[in-house]
Amino acid sequence: MNRSTFLRWGLALATSLSPCFLAAAPPAERIVILATTTSTQDSGLLDELLPLFEKQTGYQVKTIAVGSGQAIAMGKRGEADVLLVHSPEAEKALVAEGSGVNRRIVMHNDFILVGPAADPAGIAKHTAAESFQRIAATKSLFLSRGDNSGTHAQELKLWKAAGIPFEGQTWYQQTGQGMGQTLAIATEKKAYTLSDRGTYLALRKKLGLPILHEGDPALRNVYHVIEVNPARFPKANAAGARAFADFMVSKPVQARIKEFGISLYGSPLFFPDAEVPKLDAGRS
């Protein structure tokens, strides 16, 4: 290959790769960084709501979908503008510590215990605490998310409430992955696991895991929106964060949340809560 052919190829390649996408970035004050849990993205809820928000307000949302643990850690460092998360204990700590402000309830669904249809531990028709005790007593395989997510935090709380030493037990395994992956692994390994209802419903057809336990008040899964404290993090987009939080609790959006998933899954995935903030009272 001579030099001119090489240059010609190089030129052609460079032109086809011309980075038109590098120029089109909107100014920083139009960008809102939303740190949220995987369940809001994996269920498709954000895909439905965000275009609406962007159209209404002109903001561009950058959704970083991670576990609640990481989302809250990003809030703590001022690396996000607004959080949509479901880990009440960690959220309260964040607000108490001064990194988050204006924590408002958005919606809830609930956690469910799923497992093999044969239900070797016989957990159906028991309370959540009893179910966990039976799983431990029969040494049935239990899969934990193990990723500091809201679901993981809830699961740890339930083990604690059941008074069971679970760490290091052979029947207790951590996947370290998201809810969808963990449910898939639970199907393959015929294991019990705790799931949020939204992700479960979205994946139900692909899983061989019936719901074995549901409805216990201890299994409530509440989502809050929290703005990052602009007084502490001057680089945070306070106006954009407020606009997004207001949007999430606004009447039309709450109505959309109520409808979301019915056509696809036969039942709603989330229940709007912004109208009735007292639901959150007394919950730790």
Place this chain on the structure above:
Amino acid sequence: MDLIWEGLRKALELLLRMDPEVLRITLLSLQVSGLATLLSVLLGLGLAVLVALNEFPGKRLVIALMNTGMGLPPVVVGLFVTVLLWRNGPFGFLGILYTPAAIILAQCVIATPIIAGLGLAALQHLPPGLRLQILALGATRTQLVWLLLKEARLPLLAAVMAGFGGVISEVGASIMVGGNLKGSTRVLTTATVMETSRGNFDVAFALSFILLVLAFSVNALLTHLQQRSQRR
């Protein structure tokens, strides 16, 4: 098994239908990884030439570091680049976190040592007398470098392919520094991870097939260049 066929069918369907989202993701993957590879070729080959043509104390250590760099885990690179680019971090003023530029940067860090390491091996493998011979014929330093690169073009193009293969296939860094943002930083690998966790295995397989076809096309092109130069 049926899922794989379903995925293949879905891939064809998405491509035939010219699905705009899939086309955008595919094009972005090609642009981002292509640019990252181009930059890495400049940096990596430059480094390889510098190290190959110069004798200096600690040269072996530098080579060992370059070779170690070939195995840099993308997720480690992603973590470092993310923390450095955080808006409250040292390079936050750039404002490029969660943009394609951040992915290009991270992929450069991944591909440069690969191209430098393999490029250095290619240059060192040339007959030792060749350099003296070229210089004896009165070549300038630039001419010397050009002739050496030309002489080693076969393994050098292999190095470029290894670099491109390393970045087009990585997901750990892209998802961390890019954020898998729809319409902006979603590339084939991060979209595959997301669709898998959503349980859309057919779409995930479809994206995988598109990624494989893309990687094959680029490598076929480079192989064509490589083998054509071989014939002369």
